[in-house]
Amino acid sequence: MLKINKSISLVGMPGAGKTCIGREIAKLTGLPFIDSDLEIKKSAGRDIIDIFEDFGEEHFREGETKVIKRILNGKKCVLATGGGSFVNTNTNKIIKQKSISVFINVKLDTLWQRIQGKKHRPLLKGEGAKKELEIIFKKRYDIYNKADLNIDYNDTNSPIAMAKLIIRKLRKYE
Numbered sequence: 148m149l150k151i152n153k154s155i156s157l158v159g160m161p162g163a164g165k166t167c168i169g170r171e172i173a174k175l176t177g178l179p180f181i182d183s184d185l186e187i188k189k190s191a192g193r194d195i196i197d198i199f200e201d202f203g204e205e206h207f208r209e210g211e212t213k214v215i216k217r218i219l220n221g222k223k224c225v226l227a228t229g230g231g232s233f234v235n236t237n238t239n240k241i242i243k244q245k246s247i248s249v250f251i252n253v254k255l256d257t258l259w260q261r262i263q264g265k266k267h268r269p270l271l272k273g274e275g276a277k278k279e280l281e282i283i284f285k286k287r288y289d290i291y292n293k294a295d296l297n298i299d300y301n302d303t304n305s306p307i308a309m310a311k312l313i314i315r316k317l318r319k320y321e
Contacts, residue, residue: 151176151317154223154246158294160284161230162261163251164306169227171310179224183232186214195229204231212238219245230283234290243295247320249313250294255284257302296320 155172157165166182173180184195187210191198198207211229215238218226226246232238233248242248259277291297296316300309 151178151223151247154178154219154226155313155317156219156226156228156233156242156246156248157251158228158233158242158248159230159251159291160253160258160280160287162258163230163253164261164300164309165227165251167306168251168309168313169225171307172313173225175310175314176225179222180227181218181224182227183211183215183218184227184229186218187211187229190214208232208235208238211235212241216241216245231287233294234287239290247296247317248294249296249298249317250291251298251300251309252291253300254302255281257300258284 155169155176155178157163157169157172159165169182170180172178187198187207188194191210195207198210208231211232212235215226215228215232218224219241228238228242233242233250259280262280263276296313298309298313298316304312
């Protein structure tokens with residue numbers, strides 16, 4: 148089992164597989180798994196898309212920062228973050244201080260295949276979603292790339308294979 152001193156925060160684009168891979172890492176390490184989006188929904192008592200529509204992205208990001216800070220101030224865990232969390236300066240700082248950040252880098256075409264038609268992505272719905280995905284990807288890439296570890300997602304790998312790869316990289320990192 149991996150002996151780790153900090154939580155592991157998975158960052159990257161929507162559809163990168165942070166939740167699926169995070170669950171596998173948690174099983175392999177014995178750490179609890181937490182999905183920040185689910186914790187935000189619990190805290191707010193409503194869906195993320197509703198928060199975006201009713202209050203806007205800035206309000207959502209403020210709440211997201213508080214939830215992630217609470218999680219990372221708790222027991223060590225594997226945290227799957229929302230796609231935009233690491234881009235927020237305050238949240239990025241918390242993630243970098245309190246955890247090992249792991250960027251799951253997925254090709255744009257693969258991301259599009261995974262998320263097209265999904266209604267629960269507030270920034271990627273409706274006509275023009277593919278173009279919006281490209282814009283967001285280009286804006287965020289350099290920020291994601293500043294994570295502690297950068298893992299390229301190979302389309303032939305399963306979530307368990309990716310989890311094992313990340314754990315191998317974490318052993319070298321620690």
